[in-house]
Amino acid sequence: MYGNGARLYDYLMEDEAPYRQWLAWTLTHLEGMNVSAPAIADVGCGTGTLMSMLLTRGYDVQGIDDSQEMLAVADEKIRAHNNIAPHLRRQHMSYLQLEKQVDVIIVFCDALNYLADETEVKQAFRAFYDHLTPGGRLLFDVHSFSSMQHHFPGRTYGDAGTDVSMILNSFSDDDVPGAVEHEMTFFERLSNGDYRRFDELHRQRTFSVADYEQWLQASGFEQIEITADFTKQPPQADSERICFSAGKP
Incomplete structure (x- = not known):
């Protein structure tokens, strides 16, 4: 969890974090949903860069992060870039408590890799499932085991x-x-x-692809799609980033 480093994060990650790829991957799934104005929860939103991109495109997005310092940067950024007061709250993703269900939950930038053990990952998946509307979708990525x-x-x-x-x-x-x-x-x-x-x-x-898939299924998710490195290809032995899309029936 970022503390003092939060206010330096954007400067240091300017050329490192693939925000455009996360955005494109998210928009592809949003466009495939039969929801006119999907509500989105950006869990592990960090400094709010992706959240700001989605807000700019007119989406209803709230941000969740466990770092108060990251949320402070996100608040300042979104107020400046989007001219709105963002809906932000500090929470641990394994104990997610939203005011109402949302259509899409996104968890990017290795946020899920900060969970300490199998128990926390399973708790997070159950919390995500409970806070999605029927037909809703969970999108996340993790570092590969490799x-x-x-x-x-x-x-x-x-x-x-x-x-x-x-x-x-x-x-x-x-x-x-x-x-x-x-x-x-x-x-x-x-x-x-x-x-x-x-x-x-x-x-x-991180855990194996099979572990993540099994825990998603145990939480009730269906239509689980697993690809690698922002392609449509399944993970390979040398894949670096594993992308998951899972639906709530």
Whole structure:
């Protein structure tokens, strides 16, 4: 969960996060639904970039995140870009409590990978199911097991800007398959020219495609579509991002 790093997130992720691909994938599913004005819950909305894109296109979207700092950035961004007061609330996705059911729930940008264990994922799926209207749809993506095992462990990433810099080191958790830890060190330039340092530790975990599919089915979801890396192709051994679409009957 992002703390102080929330206000630097957009700057650091400007060229990293595939917002256009998430948007296109979401719009494809929205256009295929027989709902004239679908209500959307963006769970794990972060700084509200995708939420702002959907609001710009006239969709009714509310944002949920467990980080108050991320929500503060989202509120400021959407007020500035969309000229509205956004509907935002702080909640853990495993204990989702919406005022009413929505037609679509989206959970992108690895948000589901922040759940600690199988129990939290199952709780989240049940909560998503309960808060969808009949015929509603859940859309989410996760890091693949391959990425967690081979791409992230041992990775070092640096972004050295004039005003903001970050160093990220990723490590595998040998005791927990599919889990990685990201040590993040931020340097922020102050108005007097000095730099302020702060550190965050982020832990992510993924599960097999079969596990996610089984837990979705156990929660009541049907018409489960599983693809990889924003294509129409099924996941392969070297796929990096697994995309799920699941319907509530």
